[in-house]
Amino acid sequence: MGDLRSSVQVPVTVLVNGRSYTVDVEPRLLLVHLLRDVLGLTGTHIGCDTSQCGACTVLVDGKAVKSCTMLAVQADGCSVTTIEGIGSVENLHPVQEGFWEKHGLQCGFCTPGVIMAAADLLRQHPNPTDEEIREGLEGVICRCTGYQNIVRAVRYAAERMQSADGEVEVAATAGLDRGEGSQGGATS
Amino acid sequence: MIPSAFTYERVHTVDEALASLAANPEAKLIAGGHSLLPLMKMRLAAPAALVDIQAIRNLHGVREVDGQVVIGALTTHAEISAHPVVRSLLPALAEAAAQIGDLQVRNRGTIGGNLAHADPSSDLPAVALAYNATLRGLSPAGEFALPADGFFLGPLTTAMPEGAVLTEIAFDVPPAGTQSVYQKVPHPASGYAVVGVAAVIGTDENGCFNYVRIGVTGAGDVAYRAVAAEAALMGQPPTDEAIQAAAGHAAEDGVMGEDLYASADYRAHLVQVHTARAIRRALP
Ligand SMILES: Cc1cc2nc3c(=O)[nH]c(=O)nc-3n(C[C@H](O)[C@H](O)[C@H](O)COP(=O)(O)OP(=O)(O)OC[C@H]3O[C@@H](n4cnc5c(N)ncnc54)[C@H](O)[C@@H]3O)c2cc1C
Ligand code: FES
Ligand code: FES
Numbered sequence: 484m485g486d487l488r489s490s491v492q493v494p495v496t497v498l499v500n501g502r503s504y505t506v507d508v509e510p511r512l513l514l515v516h517l518l519r520d521v522l523g524l525t526g527t528h529i530g531c532d533t534s535q536c537g538a539c540t541v542l543v544d545g546k547a548v549k550s551c552t553m554l555a556v557q558a559d560g561c562s563v564t565t566i567e568g569i570g571s572v573e574n575l576h577p578v579q580e581g582f583w584e585k586h587g588l589q590c591g592f593c594t595p596g597v598i599m600a601a602a603d604l605l606r607q608h609p610n611p612t613d614e615e616i617r618e619g620l621e622g623v624i625c626r627c628t629g630y631q632n633i634v635r636a637v638r639y640a641a642e643r644m645q646s647a648d649g650e651v652e653v654a655a656t657a658g659l660d661r662g663e664g665s666q667g668g669a670t671s
Numbered sequence: 672m673i674p675s676a677f678t679y680e681r682v683h684t685v686d687e688a689l690a691s692l693a694a695n696p697e698a699k700l701i702a703g704g705h706s707l708l709p710l711m712k713m714r715l716a717a718p719a720a721l722v723d724i725q726a727i728r729n730l731h732g733v734r735e736v737d738g739q740v741v742i743g744a745l746t747t748h749a750e751i752s753a754h755p756v757v758r759s760l761l762p763a764l765a766e767a768a769a770q771i772g773d774l775q776v777r778n779r780g781t782i783g784g785n786l787a788h789a790d791p792s793s794d795l796p797a798v799a800l801a802y803n804a805t806l807r808g809l810s811p812a813g814e815f816a817l818p819a820d821g822f823f824l825g826p827l828t829t830a831m832p833e834g835a836v837l838t839e840i841a842f843d844v845p846p847a848g849t850q851s852v853y854q855k856v857p858h859p860a861s862g863y864a865v866v867g868v869a870a871v872i873g874t875d876e877n878g879c880f881n882y883v884r885i886g887v888t889g890a891g892d893v894a895y896r897a898v899a900a901e902a903a904l905m906g907q908p909p910t911d912e913a914i915q916a917a918a919g920h921a922a923e924d925g926v927m928g929e930d931l932y933a934s935a936d937y938r939a940h941l942v943q944v945h946t947a948r949a950i951r952r953a954l955p
Contacts, residue, residue, distance in 0.1 A: 490676045493679060511674045516673075532713070540775055620774075
């Protein structure tokens with residue numbers, strides 16, 4: 484019966500990484516499939532069928548959501564940020580820089596989702612304790628790292644963002660004193 | 672996995688939502704989608720139509736009116752756990768909302784969806800019972816206001832009329848001097864409550880218990896009020912023996928569930944232990 488149902492397409496307009504797209508989609512299309520299959524943004528991964536792994540995490544209107552548990556039509560009119568849009572190779576987001584510096588990944592499959600979740604975690608707790616970092620990352624599963632270096636990476640990013648005096652988006656510029664010991668000292 | 676096909680409509684008012692539900696008996700409301708979409712992806716649910724209520728603006732937010740805190744059905748778990756009014760007047764609700772799922776789930780899931788869905792392992796039913804919440808909404812027959820006590824009838828079954836929209840949840844601000852807490856044993860994989868106990872506790876000038884309301888979730892096929900434990904605690908002094916004795920009755924009002932992770936006996940034990948802990952934590 485399900486297969487006989489209407490699969491009439493409906494238009495959806497989303498702003499993804501600052502660029503506006505209007506596409507016709509089936510209502511049952513998941514946001515993660517819109518991003519990966521329609522828009523070709525394959526940095527957002529799919530790791531499970533049960534809304535648990537968080538590999539698909541993106542920011543919708545600035546908040547971390549599991550894009551496998553949201554319909555593309557629900558995102559109509561929203562602004563979406565994926566791993567492709569949070570930073571660039573020349574201008575890494577502080578969390579990306581943290582993963583680089585602290586070796587926060589091994590196979591890298593979970594990493595895009597973890598970075599997006601961490602970005603929201605730092606929005607809610609700009610100066611998190613290790614406990615808060617671990618709790619904030621409950622919605623992402625990493626099968627490689629044992630999380631230790633992920634926590635270090637997020638702590639690094641928090642310190643980096645604090646010392647940038649709130650200028651979050653510009654904190655990581657290419658060639659900037661990477662790994663040098665200044666982080667964290669500025670405000671304490 | 673991919674859900675079965677359905678038609679989709681976004682509504683902007685409660686009346687539009689009611690009309691869409693009335694026009695299509697196979698339609699379902701979708702709020703945050705964090706209970707419904709996982710079921711649809713597993714094809715355990717296959718509604719023919721979804722009516723998206725997220726854009727109904729007056730169902731969002733927290734307001735304080737006449738000794739009550741009224742929370743719009745579409746307010747998310749993240750908004751609730753961070754809200755200063757909830758944190759100061761309904762601390763057990765803030766505590767429970769902050770422990771739901773994970774950061775991403777709390778950004779999408781709503782209080783209305785949580786209560787309307789009535790998952791036996793959801794956290795918020797216990798809190799709604801302990802705070803004596805009233806669930807208000809509109810159905811084709813008009814307005815309704817249902818007390819939490821009696822709202823949860825069974826797994827995924829509530830007293831809400833057919834074709835209704837839950838619009839807001841009104842929580843009585845508990846009497847001055849009471850304390851409220853939420854105590855949870857999360858399932859290690861799913862994060863849902865194996866057992867969750869919400870307690871609102873007050874003591875008189877002699878330290879004896881003069882206000883006790885306890886809601887329990889997770890343990891059975893439906894959340895319940897631990898009436899026997901409440902009665903056993905009333906009037907007692909705040910001694911360890913009195914608390915232990917009262918908590919010993921906390922599993923009596925529920926039918927304990929059983930699964931691979933926790934047997935019925937173990938669940939009953941957890942309910943008793945965590946009821947005692949909740950009461951101790953709520954002592955001044
Ligand atoms: C990975 C994961 C972990 C989770 N962990 C927990 C947890 O630890 N504790 C917990 O309590 N919950 C947990 N949840 C569930 C989460 O809290 C859900 O968000 C919530 O139960 C449902 O809210 P929703 O807005 O997402 O509802 P939806 O999924 O949109 O809807 C659920 C049901 O309620 C109906 N409905 C929704 N809104 C209304 C309304 N206003 N009026 C009438 N009917 C309505 C819908 O038709 C549907 O049948 C988890 C979910 C996930 C995906
Ligand atoms: S793919 Fe696993 S949570 Fe989305
Ligand atoms: S780095 Fe391999 S799963 Fe996280």
